[in-house]
Amino acid sequence: MQRLAFLFILLGFGSVALTYTDRQLVLLMWAEDYQPVLGIVVGVLGVALLVAGLVRKNKAARAEPAPPGQ
Numbered sequence: 001m002q003r004l005a006f007l008f009i010l011l012g013f014g015s016v017a018l019t020y021t022d023r024q025l026v027l028l029m030w031a032e033d034y035q036p037v038l039g040i041v042v043g044v045l046g047v048a049l050l051v052a053g054l055v056r057k058n059k060a061a062r063a064e065p066a067p068p069g070q
């Protein structure tokens with residue numbers, strides 16, 4: 001899930017940065033009319049996925065029983 005989150009962050013915020021140049025990312029070229037709003041939404045979605053993955057990972061780590069003491 002973290003790889004997908006980083007991909008969304010890169011695509012979203014990268015497309016926002018490229019909005020002010022004459023270039024666009026190929027995957028988001030179809031949405032040039034909706035930039036920079038769509039790029040911000042995709043980037044924030046990526047951040048949300050990253051946070052959700054980290055929270056889920058922490059919950060799973062806490063749910064594991066502690067090893068017995070020796």
